[in-house]
Amino acid sequence: MSQASDDDRRFVWHPFTQMREWCAGEPLIIIEADGAILRDESGREYLDGNASIWTNVHGHRQPEMDAAIRAQLDRVAHTSFLGAGNDTAASYARELIRAFTQGDDQRGWRVFFSDDGSTAIEAGLKMIHQARCERGESRRTVYLSLARGYHGDTVGAMSLGHSSVFHSAYRGLLFESREVMSPACYRCPFNNARPMRGSDARLTRQCKMECIGEMERALDAAGDTASAVVLEPHIQGAAGMAMHPPEYLPRVAHMCRERGVWLMLDEVLTGFGRTGPLFACQRDHVTPDIVALGKGITGGYLPLAATIASEEIFHAFDSTTFFHGHSYSGNQLGCAAARASLALLHTAHDEAHRANHNLALTAAARRFWQHPNVGDVRITGQICAIELVADFDTRTPLPAENRTGARVCQAARHHGLLTRNIGDILILMLPLCATPAQIEHAVEALDRGLREVLAPG
Numbered sequence: 001m002s003q004a005s006d007d008d009r010r011f012v013w014h015p016f017t018q019m020r021e022w023c024a025g026e027p028l029i030i031i032e033a034d035g036a037i038l039r040d041e042s043g044r045e046y047l048d049g050n051a052s053i054w055t056n057v058h059g060h061r062q063p064e065m066d067a068a069i070r071a072q073l074d075r076v077a078h079t080s081f082l083g084a085g086n087d088t089a090a091s092y093a094r095e096l097i098r099a100f101t102q103g104d105d106q107r108g109w110r111v112f113f114s115d116d117g118s119t120a121i122e123a124g125l126k127m128i129h130q131a132r133c134e135r136g137e138s139r140r141t142v143y144l145s146l147a148r149g150y151h152g153d154t155v156g157a158m159s160l161g162h163s164s165v166f167h168s169a170y171r172g173l174l175f176e177s178r179e180v181m182s183p184a185c186y187r188c189p190f191n192n193a194r195p196m197r198g199s200d201a202r203l204t205r206q207c208k209m210e211c212i213g214e215m216e217r218a219l220d221a222a223g224d225t226a227s228a229v230v231l232e233p234h235i236q237g238a239a240g241m242a243m244h245p246p247e248y249l250p251r252v253a254h255m256c257r258e259r260g261v262w263l264m265l266d267e268v269l270t271g272f273g274r275t276g277p278l279f280a281c282q283r284d285h286v287t288p289d290i291v292a293l294g295k296g297i298t299g300g301y302l303p304l305a306a307t308i309a310s311e312e313i314f315h316a317f318d319s320t321t322f323f324h325g326h327s328y329s330g331n332q333l334g335c336a337a338a339r340a341s342l343a344l345l346h347t348a349h350d351e352a353h354r355a356n357h358n359l360a361l362t363a364a365a366r367r368f369w370q371h372p373n374v375g376d377v378r379i380t381g382q383i384c385a386i387e388l389v390a391d392f393d394t395r396t397p398l399p400a401e402n403r404t405g406a407r408v409c410q411a412a413r414h415h416g417l418l419t420r421n422i423g424d425i426l427i428l429m430l431p432l433c434a435t436p437a438q439i440e441h442a443v444e445a446l447d448r449g450l451r452e453v454l455a456p457g
């Protein structure tokens, strides 16, 4: 065992990891990376099949990104954002708002910087709460959010989430939020369509959009106590890349607007081109009141996050202070990376490039449908989710205790792919630098892993 493996097993506590099991095995130690490839200490190479936990956008050691961070490092790495501004964060805030509003009306929007997705959500939640009080609307205390939603691990973010796996141990710490059904078509109880191989459940669904009715009922029940609807637009990531029908977001946004309820979008996963457009809400021309950004904001290089708030919310603080902040707010290195990443999303990795990536992924992933235990293959942008089932026609899940998804990902590792499952849902999400051949290789590796664990009979 190497020194690094030994140190890791003896001194490190990994996130979302059963540490006894981890320490009983041989830890994977990544020592370098290039483009879409990760290299471990024994020289083995893997495709970065989950974009380093959904953060990496352009690839590793991307020359423009590296140069921007080095140039910033030659000036200054970090100074306090409390009592001083800095040029990198200020110009990035301007560019981010321009990208978010697509150059429309940029006035009034404000960027609040923090460090990761959870803190971006936490800051947004506190902004909403305080703004309601300042506006004399302190009766508006109810938050509505989607079943199986995941917004991070701080106490406020967990309270807005409804993910029993991640949050049930902390139930006693949380405040109550109202859970509204998830509009994910594949497992929707109102979808009467029979599963069809090769078809996208979002497009072939047979229902009366009961998910919208459920949200309407929840909003009506909350009445003028409703403060905000909080949701991941289009895709609920940790829920298993549960993908929503295209009508859902604009209709929910409209219902919120009619009732004076704020819409807070969690674009921590979906932001920065991951679903195709720069932000998922832009697909439907929906403008939320507040949006949380993280993960891909720095192209996956550095921990930075942002909460963008509307003029209405910002003005609620005209005669008060937002008592919230983080030591590394407005960090220059993070903002330099974020600026370089945004520039790449307008140039080398623009919408046309992202569309081509999606086409290559869609074409390659068709092969998964041939496996009898694949119930659904859903793709949006660079995100592909393959849901495994025991029975295709009834969508019956595999026994959870078999841990099939985890075993498939483990098997795929031997074929040069590193990715993570969510239960029995396999995830593929490669950086935008991945070539069509690398996308094909990633699909092939996962497919081989799948056939080794679940021989098609």
Ligand SMILES: Cc1ncc(COP(=O)(O)O)c(C=O)c1O
Residues within 6 Å of the ligand: 116, 117, 118, 119, 121, 150, 151, 152, 153, 232, 237, 238, 266, 267, 268, 269, 294, 295
């Ligand atoms: C949609 C969404 N929101 C928030 C978070 C929390 O982000 P972080 O892990 O950076 O705190 C995540 C993380 O997976 C996420 O997927």
